[in-house]
Amino acid sequence: MTGTLGAILAGILLGLSLAAPPGPMNAIIAEESVLRGWDAGFRAGLGAMSADACFFVVALAGVTAVIREAEAVRAGMMAVGGLLMLYFALDAAKSTGESVVGTDRDPNSTGFRRTFALALTNPYQVLWWLTVGVTLLDPGTLAVPVLDEVHVATGSAAIVVGFFVGIGLWITAFPLVLTRADRRIDGFTPAIAATSALVLAGFGLLFLYRALFLL
Numbered sequence: 001m002t003g004t005l006g007a008i009l010a011g012i013l014l015g016l017s018l019a020a021p022p023g024p025m026n027a028i029i030a031e032e033s034v035l036r037g038w039d040a041g042f043r044a045g046l047g048a049m050s051a052d053a054c055f056f057v058v059a060l061a062g063v064t065a066v067i068r069e070a071e072a073v074r075a076g077m078m079a080v081g082g083l084l085m086l087y088f089a090l091d092a093a094k095s096t097g098e099s100v101v102g103t104d105r106d107p108n109s110t111g112f113r114r115t116f117a118l119a120l121t122n123p124y125q126v127l128w129w130l131t132v133g134v135t136l137l138d139p140g141t142l143a144v145p146v147l148d149e150v151h152v153a154t155g156s157a158a159i160v161v162g163f164f165v166g167i168g169l170w171i172t173a174f175p176l177v178l179t180r181a182d183r184r185i186d187g188f189t190p191a192i193a194a195t196s197a198l199v200l201a202g203f204g205l206l207f208l209y210r211a212l213f214l215l
Helices: 002-019 024-036 038-061 063-069 071-101 111-120 123-130 157-184 188-214
Strands: 140-144 150-154
Touching (some): 024 111, 024 157, 071 123
């Protein structure tokens, strides 16, 4: 039982290591949360989580190893991802203007489709699966420092379950924190929307630069 619980905890930590860092996916989740509510932010998180489920399947099939070796494929993914981020940045900037003038919130959320498309074209997401993510699949052991250097078995169903539980915890809690803060802080919504636009634009330009560098 201890080994199973340790593997689940290790999986949760791995899931959080992918979901929690600031980046374009969390920018869209934040934008959806403050503009359209918790459920829209959660659905945006589900889009990114669904993409991770796809990456998990292709990692099992060994496809990610092909992507790692094909620079042209990675460059193409970066270019498409960069263009998508710039497009979404313009949308976020438009939302900033609407929130400032106090227009009603648009109930129609496209967060799921945006994060799903963005995650599938995100080479850094693939890189994560080629490095940290392989821990989920390869039989072996993983040290968990927070458990006094306990080592847990990898390549098991328990660590995979824990991984997706970790992502699920993040996409549930992150939008909840943002929506509650939005009710208490004046000007929170336009600030988050503006930050989302800047983050997406910055990553979009970075991806396009990296794509040109790989070609």
